[in-house]
Amino acid sequence: MDITRLLFFIIFVWQKYESLANTVENPVQECFGFCDQILDPNSTYEQKWNETETRIKTLQDKIIQIENELAKPKPKIDGFIQIGSRYFHIEVDFRVTWYKAIQLCLDKGGQLAVIQNEEELNAISAKLDEGSSYWLDINDLAYEGQFESWASGKKTPYLKWYHGEPNNVNDDEDCVFLKNREMSDIHCYSSLYYICQSDIVDW
Numbered sequence: 001m002d003i004t005r006l007l008f009f010i011i012f013v014w015q016k017y018e019s020l021a022n023t024v025e026n027p028v029q030e031c032f033g034f035c036d037q038i039l040d041p042n043s044t045y046e047q048k049w050n051e052t053e054t055r056i057k058t059l060q061d062k063i064i065q066i067e068n069e070l071a072k073p074k075p076k077i078d079g080f081i082q083i084g085s086r087y088f089h090i091e092v093d094f095r096v097t098w099y100k101a102i103q104l105c106l107d108k109g110g111q112l113a114v115i116q117n118e119e120e121l122n123a124i125s126a127k128l129d130e131g132s133s134y135w136l137d138i139n140d141l142a143y144e145g146q147f148e149s150w151a152s153g154k155k156t157p158y159l160k161w162y163h164g165e166p167n168n169v170n171d172d173e174d175c176v177f178l179k180n181r182e183m184s185d186i187h188c189y190s191s192l193y194y195i196c197q198s199d200i201v202d203w
């Protein structure tokens with residue numbers, strides 16, 4: 001190697017060394033501005049994350065507020081009594097078909113009752129005459145064996161069947177009544193008492 005080539009080689013190596021050194025000393029600059037968002041603890045990513053957390057917290061507070069509002073008993077309607085956290089009207093003066101019971105509850109400003117759970121079943125049943133039958137908003141008119149609320153069109157949240165029920169006798173029992181704390185299906189044109197609830201719930 002002659003002296004000229006040797007000098008070029010030394011200069012080339014020196015420049016490469018400086019370039020590498022700068023890379024180590026200025027990592028942010030070498031990342032074309034992206035690295036600072038990762039390396040800087042006060043980066044925009046962290047700010048955005050904090051903003052997102054704040055928004056999520058605000059939404060959670062709103063959801064809790066809405067849930068609390070929904071959980072409140074609806075205003076009392078004349079002729080309705082409070083049972084548990086809700087208001088009900090228990091009709092014991094005359095018996096009607098299931099269809100008529102639907103209409104009469106709507107006329108009162110409520111709807112035919114949908115029992116939410118066992119606790120509510122027991123609370124309501126304690127107010128009923130033993131041996132009497134009361135219509136509920138439960139039917140399988142649309143699809144046999146699929147019991148749903150007429151008011152909401154959704155699956156009924158709670159069922160407690162009497163032994164052997166539902167049995168859909170003569171393939172013609174599509175409406176449900178409550179008797180002695182248990183439920184049975186029966187022909188919808190049977191005449192029974194009925195229970196309305198004051199609130200319209202979208203189950």
Ligand SMILES: [Ca+2]
Nearest residue numbers: 140168173174
């Ligand atoms: Ca049926």
Ligand SMILES: [Ca+2]
Nearest residue numbers: 167168185186
């Ligand atoms: Ca039956």
